[in-house]
Structures are given as C-alpha cells and as structure tokens.
Amino acid sequence: MKYFSERIPATFVYAGVDLEANGLFAGTRGRQIAGRFGVIETVSFPRTEEWTSLVSTLEQALCLQHHRPSTLEGLAHYLHERTGGMIGSLSHLIRGAAIDVILDGTEKITRKTLEGVKLDRAAQTRKTKTAS
Template sequence: MSGPAGTGKTTALTQFGKTIEAIDRRQHPGVGGRIPVVYVTVPPAATSRMLAVEFARFLGLPVTVRANITDVIEAVCGVLIDARVTVVCVDELHNLSLATRSGAEVSDTLKYFSERIPATFVYAGVDLEAKGLFNGTRGRQIAGRFGVIETVAFPRTEEWTGLVTTLEEALRLHRHRPGTLEGLAHYLHDRTGGMIGSLSHLIRGAALDAILDGTEKITRKSLQNVKLDRAAETRKSKPAS
C-alpha cells in the first residue's frame, strides 16, 4: 500500500491483520501456539540487524548484544514457521532507501524472510514509488513480487459516512447521542479533506476533551475547538478552485 501521509495505510494494515487473526482463531478454536499475523515497522535509518530485531521483539524473543544477524534471523524464521504465520505486515517502508548500502541490505533481508517464511507479505509506506522503491535491480525484484494498492483521501460518499459511523460506534462517552457524528459527515469531510488520519485525530481529540470537561459527548461546537494537523488546516484555508 502506497499513498500520501494520512490516507489510512497503517489503519488498513492493522485492520487487515486483525481480520486475518480473527479468521484464524475461528478456524482453529482452542489451538495454542499459533501466531497467524506479524506486524513490524521499519525503523528510521534501519540496518538489516535492526529489522531482524524488530521481528524478534514482536515475537518476544530475547536478543543479546552479542547475537549476530544470522542468529536472530534463524530464531525468527524458526518460530514463525512453527507458529504457522500466514501474514507478515511491514509498515513504514518509506524508511527504507535502496540508494544506501544499509537500505539495500534491509531489502535483501525482507526478501530472505519472504523466501523462508510461507506467508503473505504486505508492505505499507508513504509514496513508495516516488521514494525510489522500485528503482534498480532490487527495486525491480520488489516490483515483480508485489501489486500496489494506491491509497487516497476518501471522497464524500456513503463509504465516508460509513467510516464516520464506525468511529462513532467505538466511542464510550456516557452522554453522547448516537448518530450525531453521522449527521456531521459532510462537515467532518470539509474539516479533514477526507483524510482518515485527520478524521481519527479530530474525533479522538474531541472525545478526550469531552472526558476532561465532563460533558461526555461530542458536538459540532466541540469539534470546532479541536485543532487539526498542519496538513489538514492548510487544506482548509485554501480557497476552493
């Protein structure tokens, strides 16, 4: 998945992982020792060892300072194969730069994991093609192994209203009137430009304010008091073309 920041890549990735895990639990009730989904992020300026340690950390595997990358990778692969992993989610892939030696090594490590582990790998990052992820020999290998899903801002459609409704149903405010946010779907789209990251920030901020001031509900007025991220505020201030 690739697209501008705030278009819901991480949200989609984590929800996909949760769905796969729920399906696996239904298919294998009461079976322990399974890890159907792995979720890791590529650290900034990552090295191959740092990435391998991220996998180990997710699995709860102890990694000593003296452990070399081969030891870590072998331990990770062994556990994931035994745990019947089916999906590996790798987020923040834009932190990987194929133009650097360490970035190229990280790419090779991910390729090695995908060859050793019988699972579907899902990558997500900001504007990956513009970052040069598909350039050069390694880039062509990545392009030949993956399809790209472009993420964009939500249009003002029923899907947007459904997203707002889903977020509203997750609220646990004692005095909030159900359907309030659904009725403000167009206003919320104007405020956020259809960006799921900005929408989540707006509703979460209003919910926190409602808890702190004791009102325990979200209204249009309380939403107006929440300051959004710089990108959303900039979009709002631009005149319509």
C-alpha cells in the first residue's frame, strides 16, 4: 500500500471493518500508513425518505409473481428498526425472504415472512446492544 501510494498518481480507497482495532495502523509500518491515509467511518442509514426510497428500489428488483408493489415500502419503518439502518443487513433480509417465498411457492413477501428470516450476525449483535 505504501509503495503504490508513493509511486502511482491515483486515489486509493481501501475498505474494511475495524481497521484500526485489527492492527493496520500498529507498529512502525502502521504509523507510516496512518500518516498517508485518512479514515472515513461509516454509520447506519438514517430513517428518512432516502431509506424508504432504498427499500422501494430493492422491492422493485424483486421478480415475485404474487408480491404486491409497495408492500416493503409500507414496512420501511419496521425494516429500519430490524436492520438498524444497515444496507447490507436490509439486503440480506429481503433476499432471504425472497428465497423463502420462492421455495414455499407463495411468491409474496409479508411482514410475517420477514420475521421468519434470521438476520446476519452484525444485525443480531446491534439489536442485542440496543435492547440492553
């Protein structure tokens, strides 16, 4: 990383989880890297019109025979609460529900269907922390 950043006139974007806690910036080389890069921390998506629009966009991509348009859009508040506003968790939840309804033949997602989908580990951890 250091070699490329010194020799190539380009902008590099590196992404990861808990980079600082996992030693990227530790030691002599880590301090050198830290001196050349900025960290931009991400946060969960706020529950705004943009969230509802995101849910709507994901819903429009579904190709389910009996799914009613705007069902998920109407559940945007629930989906935000369930996923903590994390886009990856939202995608995982909707994709899991879609697979379930294709397999059971109903081909429509409801709140009950969504409640039956286990969330990813990160979303489960966030939910446990906010409930405490």
